[in-house]
Amino acid sequence: MINMERRALLKTGGGIGLFALFSAVGLLKPGLAMADWNKSAFSAKNLDEALTAMGVNKPEVNDVFIQLTVPEIAENGAIVPVKVVSTYPNVERISILVEKNPNVLAANFIFPQGTEPMLTTRVKMGQTCSVIALVKADGKYYRSSKEVKVTAGGCGG
Amino acid sequence: MGNPMKIRAAVKEGVTEVKILMQHEMETGLRKDADGTLVPAWFITEVKAEHQGRTVMEAQFGQSISKNPYLLFRFKGGAEGEKIKISWVDTKGDTREDEVAIVV
Numbered sequence: 001m002i003n004m005e006r007r008a009l010l011k012t013g014g015g016i017g018l019f020a021l022f023s024a025v026g027l028l029k030p031g032l033a034m035a036d037w038n039k040s041a042f043s044a045k046n047l048d049e050a051l052t053a054m055g056v057n058k059p060e061v062n063d064v065f066i067q068l069t070v071p072e073i074a075e076n077g078a079i080v081p082v083k084v085v086s087t088y089p090n091v092e093r094i095s096i097l098v099e100k101n102p103n104v105l106a107a108n109f110i111f112p113q114g115t116e117p118m119l120t121t122r123v124k125m126g127q128t129c130s131v132i133a134l135v136k137a138d139g140k141y142y143r144s145s146k147e148v149k150v151t152a153g154g155c156g157g
Numbered sequence: 158m159g160n161p162m163k164i165r166a167a168v169k170e171g172v173t174e175v176k177i178l179m180q181h182e183m184e185t186g187l188r189k190d191a192d193g194t195l196v197p198a199w200f201i202t203e204v205k206a207e208h209q210g211r212t213v214m215e216a217q218f219g220q221s222i223s224k225n226p227y228l229l230f231r232f233k234g235g236a237e238g239e240k241i242k243i244s245w246v247d248t249k250g251d252t253r254e255d256e257v258a259i260v261v
Contacts, residue, residue: 037202037203037217038217042202042217042219042220078223078224079223079224080223098221101220101221102185102187102220103185103219103220103221104221105219105221106218106219106221106222107216107217107218107219107221107222108216108217109214109215109216109230110214110215110216110217111214112211112212112213112214112215114213114232114233114234115213115214115230115231115232115233116172116230116231116232116233118230118231119228119229119230120227120228120229120230121222121223121226121227121228121229122222122223122226122227123221123222123223124183124185124220124221124222124223124224125221
C-alpha cells in the first residue's frame with residue numbers, strides 16, 4: 001500500500017519527487033510544521049535515559065512552583081488523569097513522564113507566550129510508580145513527582 | 158484521515174479554555190490481540206492548536222498517552238466566534254484537522 005502511494009507521489013511530484021516522498025513516508029506532512037519529535041527521548045526505557053535524551057541534567061525538585069495533581073490510587077491504569085500547573089515565569093515546556101512504563105516519556109507540551117503554563121491530560125500506567133512533571137522555564141529544568149498506586153495496569157492485552 | 162475530534166473552546170474573563178477529545182487507538186506496540194499476535198505501534202505523535210492562525214499550544218505524544226487522548230489548556234485572548242483549529246499527525250502519517258468557534 002505504501003508503495004502505491006510512493007508511485008502516485010513520484011508520478012505527480014515530478015521535480016520535488018524526493019522531498020514529497022520523504023514527507024509522505026515520514027512523520028510530518030507538509031503544512032503541519034511542528035517542533036521535532038524527539039525519537040530517542042520517546043523510546044527511552046528508563047527515566048535517566050529519557051532525561052539524557054532530552055538534554056536534561058539533574059532537574060531541581062520543586063513542589064511549590066509545580067503543582068502536579070494525580071490520583072493516589074488508579075483503579076484503571078489505562079486512564080490516569082494528570083494535571084500540571086506551574087507558576088514559574090516564562091514556562092516554555094512541560095513534560096510528563098511515567099517512571100516505570102516501557103516508554104517513560106508520555107508527552108511534551110510547548111507553551112508559546114500568552115498560553116497559561118498548565119494542562120490536563122490522561123496517561124496509561126502499567127504499574128504503581130511515580131508520575132513526573134518536568135518543567136522548562138527560562139531555559140532551566142525543574143521537576144515534581146507523585147506516586148500513583150495502580151490496581152489494574154493499562155498496558156495488558 | 159482520522160476520526161473527528163470533539164473540541165470545546167470557551168472564553169471567560171479574557172482567557173479561552175480549550176478541551177479536546179481525540180479519537181485514536183494509541184497502540185503502544187506492546188499489546189497482544191486475542192490470537193497472541195503483537196499489535197503494531199500506532200499513535201498520535203504531534204498535536205497543534207491554532208487561534209486565528211497563531212499557534213497557542215503544541216504537544217508531542219508518546220505511547221503512554223491514553224487511548225482517545227484528552228487535553229485541556231488555556232490561553233490569554235480569544236473572543237466569541239473566533240476560530241480554534243486543532244490538528245494532529247500519527248505514526249502512520251495520518252492526520253486530522255478540526256475547527257470550532259469559541260463560545261462564551
